[in-house]
Amino acid sequence: MGRQLIGYLTVVALLLALVAIPQSAVAAESGTIEGRLLNGTEAGKQLAKTNVGLYYARSQDDKPTQRFAKTDWEGRFHFTGLPTGSEYGFLVFVNYGGVEYTSQRIELTAEKPTQNVTVEVYEPTKDDSSLSIQSASVVMLEVNKETQSVLVLETFIFQNWSRKAFAPSLNLDGSQQTPPQQQMEQLLRFSIPANAVNLQKIGKLSVHQVIQNEKGFATDLPLLPGTSEVSFMYEIPYRDPNGEYAFEMTLPYPTEQFRLLYPKAGPARVASAALKPGGQVRQFPEFNVLAVDGLEARARVDIALSGLPVNEYVIRPDNKMLPVASAGLLALLCLLGLLLWRRHPARLTKADGTLEASALERDKLVGALAALDQRYEAGELDQQSYRRERDLRKQRLISVMAAAKDGQ
Numbered sequence: 001m002g003r004q005l006i007g008y009l010t011v012v013a014l015l016l017a018l019v020a021i022p023q024s025a026v027a028a029e030s031g032t033i034e035g036r037l038l039n040g041t042e043a044g045k046q047l048a049k050t051n052v053g054l055y056y057a058r059s060q061d062d063k064p065t066q067r068f069a070k071t072d073w074e075g076r077f078h079f080t081g082l083p084t085g086s087e088y089g090f091l092v093f094v095n096y097g098g099v100e101y102t103s104q105r106i107e108l109t110a111e112k113p114t115q116n117v118t119v120e121v122y123e124p125t126k127d128d129s130s131l132s133i134q135s136a137s138v139v140m141l142e143v144n145k146e147t148q149s150v151l152v153l154e155t156f157i158f159q160n161w162s163r164k165a166f167a168p169s170l171n172l173d174g175s176q177q178t179p180p181q182q183q184m185e186q187l188l189r190f191s192i193p194a195n196a197v198n199l200q201k202i203g204k205l206s207v208h209q210v211i212q213n214e215k216g217f218a219t220d221l222p223l224l225p226g227t228s229e230v231s232f233m234y235e236i237p238y239r240d241p242n243g244e245y246a247f248e249m250t251l252p253y254p255t256e257q258f259r260l261l262y263p264k265a266g267p268a269r270v271a272s273a274a275l276k277p278g279g280q281v282r283q284f285p286e287f288n289v290l291a292v293d294g295l296e297a298r299a300r301v302d303i304a305l306s307g308l309p310v311n312e313y314v315i316r317p318d319n320k321m322l323p324v325a326s327a328g329l330l331a332l333l334c335l336l337g338l339l340l341w342r343r344h345p346a347r348l349t350k351a352d353g354t355l356e357a358s359a360l361e362r363d364k365l366v367g368a369l370a371a372l373d374q375r376y377e378a379g380e381l382d383q384q385s386y387r388r389e390r391d392l393r394k395q396r397l398i399s400v401m402a403a404a405k406d407g408q
Contacts (some may be wrong), residue, residue, distance in 0.1 A: 002083040014250040031082035033090060033116035037075040040225065041163045042123065047096075052119070053148035054079050055388040055390070056090040059272040059396055061324030061363060065391055084108040091391045092117055099167045099222045100384055105395035122225060124167035126186050131157050131166060131223065139287070140262040140270075141233075145309035149197075150236040150245075150268070154190070158228045158253075170209050170220040184211065187218035193236050193247040207376075207387040215250070243308035248300055259285040259302065269307040329371040363398040 037052060039045040050071045057064035069077045082090070090106040104118050119195060134157040142151040160166055168187040192199075194214045208221040221230065236246040251258065259278060262270050264286040278291030292301070369390065376386040 005090050008382045014227070022257050029081045030113050030319055031081050031084045032078060032080045032090065032114040033082060033106060033117060034076070034078035034114070035092065035103075035119065037094060038118060038120045039078065040120040040122045046073065047071055047121070048092065049074045049095070050075070050389050052077045053093045053095075054090060055093060055394055056372050057389070058083075058084070058086060059087045059393075061091070061230075062119050062390065082108055084113050091114075091392055092119055092123055092387055093388060094119055095384075097123060097165065097167060098123040098169060099165050099224075100387070102388065102391060105392060115398065122165040124222075125162070125164040126168060126384055128166055128168075128186075128188075128253070130162035130164075131253050132161065133157065133251065134257070136255050136258045138258075138260045140260075140266070140268065143266055143268050143308060145311050147235075148238055148308070148311050150197075150238065150305070150308070151233065152192075152236060153231065153233050154192070155188070155229065158223055158230065159354065160225050160228070163225050165225065166223040168218075168220045168222065170211065170218075184218045187211070188221050188230075189216060189218045189224065189252040190230075190232070191216040191249045192234055192252065193249075195375070196234040196236055198233075198235045202233065202357075204227070204387075205232060205401040206382050207390070224270055224368065238305075238308055240308075241310060242306075243310045244304070244306045245308060246304040247300070248302050249293055250298055252298060254292060254297050255299065257274075258295060258301060260290040260291050260301075260303065262290075265286050266306050266311050267307050271304045271306070272302055274302055274383050287311045362397065369393050369397070 009232045012034070032336050033054065034304060036046040037050055039047055047210060048071055052069050052071060054067045067079055071077045082088075086107055088108065092103040092106070097119075101119055101121050103119055104115060106115050108115060117213055135155075136157075137153075137155045137156075139153045140150055141153050143149075144151065164403060166188070170187060181355070199210065199212060199217065200378075205219060205221055208219050210217050210219045236245065236247070258275070260270065260272070260275055266285075270288075270290060272290055275290035278289035295301075371383070372386065372389055374395065375381050381389070
């Protein structure tokens, strides 16, 4: 159901993007990107004759362009003959030790056609002993009576204390669907309830492989030195006729702070022998907080939910209302998409009747991101191309929205 919902929302996003964008004049190809590749683990180590890639695209183009160069004996590289103009975005990328490193989005303009960029890479390791969790947050976003499920968001702030990149790898042969437990232990691991469904990867995690089992899931997401944020969502179905559900989480890494947040006004009551009241988060909606500090690796946290709303149709195996509910959701989303599409031109129109170029580009980028996700889910893009193109468009979208906000 979660994957279907994302598909429907993608259709809505695509409807928002069905507005033609006028093509500007072809940009002069006089831009240059130069820079240096540095080794952050072994200072002074020369990264000579290393392949460096350049990934770039116009905001409204569907297919980005790739170019490659080799570093010289001092680790320097350069790309010339590049198009200029704020509608073009560039990413420098390097694959080193099984990890891809990318620069921030680069723009070349007529006023500043040359940009210098430094890309720092690290030696890889599969040793996770230098990893810890600064903050682990488990947020109960919603309790759905109709489906009898709890929507949960988890966010982890990791700290890699070493000067090496933790670079797990997931290699399965054709006969394997899941790796042996020994290999699972070498991946980045997370604990979620055993019956959790509809796991949704967020951010950088979305372009990496995930293996889920009864203990949680593991991924080949690398962690660079310093802090990294990892987020994901899932649903917990519950079928107890008394509206109760209990589970246990195991934290694989030392954890400075663990917090459980649940809606103050929600129906669910939460109890835990391991957690103590930690105040409230005053936003809408307000959340109650249970917390604990200073957990050792493999510490366990018990959580018991009660007072969950019960829907007798969900509990009954002969429930005939589920197909009707799904059809109603689809109709509602289609209607929403139609209404947004009809309102779209008026929302983008100035007082003189012309269309805002920034708003047009913003909606085009939203549509492009949605289409990109569809292409990746359909297997039309490899993981690295998807990640680069997504970063390009996402960073451009952020800058366009920031510019529009400043202009208000």
